[in-house]
Amino acid sequence: MPSDCISFQSSGYFTPLITDYLNQKENLKPLYNRFPTLQNFKQQIQEKQQNYSSDSRSVLINALEKQYTGFNATEATKHNLDLLKQENTFTITTGHQLNLFTGPLYFLYKIVSTINLSKQLSETYPEYNFVPVYWMATEDHDFDEINYFNFKDKKISWNRESTGPVGRLSTLGLKAVLEVFEKELGPGNNAAWLKELFREAYIKHSNLADATRYLANEIFGKNGLVIIDGDNANLKKMFAPHVKEELLNQTSHTKVAETADNLTDYNIQVNPREINLFYIEDSIRERIILQDGVYYVNNTEVKFSEAQILALLETNPEKFSPNVIMRPLYEEVILPNLCYIGGGGELAYWLELKSYFESAGVTFPMLLLRNSVLIATEKQAEKLDRLNLSWADVFMKQDKLVNKKTVEFSELSLDFSEQREFLQQQFAKLHAMATKTDATFGGAVKAQETKQLKGLDNLEKKLRRAEKQNHADKLERITEIQNELFPGRSLQERKANFSQFYLEYDGKLIDKLFSSLKPLEHDFNIVVL
Template sequence: MADCLPFRSTGYFSDLISDYIEEKQNLKPFYNRFPSIDNFKDQIEEKSKSYNSDNRKGLVEVLKNQYGSLSTSDKTQQHIDLLLEDSTFTVTTGHQLNLFTGPLYFLYKIVSTINLAKQLKEKYPDSNFAPVYWMASEDHDFEEINFFNFRQQKIEWKKETEGAVGHLSTSGLEELASSIEKEFGKSDNAEYLKGLFKVAYLEHETLASATQFLANELFGEYGLVVLNADDASLKSMFSKHVINDLLYHTAFRQTEKQADKLADLGYNIQVNPREINLFYMHEGIRERIVKQDDKYLVIDSDLSFSENEILDLVEKYPERFSPNVVMRPLYQEVILPNLAYIGGGGELAYWLELKSLFEAENVTFPMLMLRNSVLIYSEKTSKKLDRLDTPIQDLFLTPQALEAKQTRKNSSIDINFQNQKKTLEDQFKELYELAEKTDKSFYGAVAAQEKKQKNGLDHLEKRLLKAQKRKLKDENDRVLELQRMLFPNESLQERTLNFSEIYIDHGSQLIQDLFDELDPFQFEFLCLELTIYNTKS
């Protein structure tokens, strides 16, 4: 069972993303095509003409090498092989290498992407579509990915690190595996998850290889292709764009203009470009490249290069140049025959700053799709809400607004002074008519008195609401407790919970239910009751 509500009404999505989903006219210059199933026809044609088909062979070679030690499903292998053909395209999502997948929306991103590929194949049978998970293996923000939450506990990997997280050794995770052994319990589903964690992190040497194994185990049977773009041969396909950034600062000039235009429209800017949007990544470091006078310096190091030296490095060692958040999307679209990027609100916000950069670099701008968002709740929780006469949508309110709404609904007294305010306005209407026959000072006195009395009614209404809240405290507390359970730390469930917490009770049916319910073209927030989801809630 599922209910939907508009993203805007949830209160958790920015005006920029809400306006984009609603196809507001002022945002149309910032993207190529809106992601409707019919618009993919023109996107396919444009990408066919602009994509360098020579890249296909190199891409497939890299994928086959990266899948060399994995048990590859027939569907995934078929997608990899089909990428050699000019009629095959990708649809892509990206995500950090969070420990044990991190927050729930990792699943939603990938399910959205796989379902999109499936729908495109049905609509355009003459083409093929491979769903790709782009691992953000070059990020270096370890504190963002070194934990996951399980039943209100933070399971954290403590380690001194530097450089790209994909290169991190998984040594030392034995202690965490022992902790999970106790926390997860002994059910069949728990045993599966514990085994999955151990094989992923204790039998793979790096965080990148562990994450690739994990994603492949969860989604390989559905044909997901996992790509680690931290590769010298892939980077060599991107070299001319790296040079443009180093010499001409194309990304800075183009993205800054777009960001300024968005700011002029009143939107918050997600990322600010730098003059050079590249890191130098080598021997355990990943640090920004900056230009001072005629030298290229690597921040927090002794490395310094002349222009000729750094261009020589780009040619000989392209893998040492790691794109930042501004350049990474361009890198993705250069090496993949990609049609669409599926991401969260924050991701789409910075993509909307990039269209002019893509135009300047002669790369087709992908269609931008907001990933599915889901609130999962149990049948037992649904029955509690029914008894309390509270629709699931009400739980998206702030706790204060939810308590006030519940109080007004359940109070035997009408906590609404609108009728009294209307009577007051009628009375003052006569006074205003009288005031118009006198001087301005009397008119001002009438207006001041009306405002005073309306304020008095507002105060009384608040006092009455407060009194009724106390009277209905037990009933309100039951609703607020359900809200705290489904919105931990007053945040969306999908940003906090790890899939393991639900999987233990629901098993592999959880993923199948998501495939059945998530429609990538349904741009609404999904509230999903899992009818066989057993939990204490």
């Protein structure tokens, strides 16, 4: 069975910005506080301890207790909620959208990474407590990004209109989605469990935030996961001074734009707006725009003077929603957090924010790339063995993989480099002769060289095509197994839903993830079920 260790950097699925961050390149060090190593957490704890007040902790605890009212929190989660009351307790946090039925697999990987890191820190620093937190992105309004999940080859969608924050969205209409899902699941105990999980989450809860809390609690509650909803008036009140600063001075735009100017060698993840806040109500989440001293709510007739909008902030802070630029600051203001765990795209925009945090006087968290996983069956692993494929092979782009294996299978040399070099040497001699004659002869030599090298390239391509045809059966089996492991030639974790693996492997998937994922190691995990 293949047993390669695939590093994030060599997997081919991360941007230059993220690979340079993982390699701790000097040019990126000003963009983060501390790199996430076990030893560095000690200083991070000390800094956050000085920067997080007991008053903030009290507001957080009261908000969480209210949010858990009516939910059957596990003993492990209740214990962690109690621990959060203590000054020596800190959080490890991940965040994610409210994807239907968890959405893609990496939802699980984020949370397992968060829980496993919390455990590891508890063992290393027993004088402190560490609580895993899942931040629900309840205020997002990109409904089209979350209203479906893929079960095997079928896209199961929730088709309806949505304009406001998705967490407040009614779950009416999801019974029809369940009926479609049930038909796809078929009979059996595991299918029955999945059906009941969907029913209890989405049919018995009135909004998407509560449904997602129930779902995450059912899957991870026994591991002590604490789930938080930032769409909360008291938590927003704690954040209000930073909202006021944004409204009056637009500091986030200035600071993030300065950082972006230093990242011109990379593709910038997000660009700041002048004001990085939304105005929200149940059916609206629209940008706040400042023009000529007046604050307008985009796409509406709502507008405020400076005095009016500051008065609204004082009385109704819940009507202000931070966007992707300000939400990280909001999280770190209300949580005693040490580390944020996210995907490559998330870390890319976090790396734009450190100077903004410094200007706000808030500790910048450590940034950890979440675990990534490729799930394979034993049969698939055995097939890779028979085809003499390594895990590194299947991570290659398919055309490169096919070319590599064609060369391995062929008894002929498919590389004409030697012939190309010989040809270039001969023409070099002709060019030397041309310099002693006239320009027309030199031009003729150059044209002939180009023609013959191109002809050699064509011959090489024709030979490769012929050899691919000769080994078509083997190459087809190779592409078939790669397509199984990388659906749509993309990462499995971005496409598949956990339910298709649970259906066949019962609880083994979650247990295997907890035993396999090591958050502080930067390797792509291969999990064989």
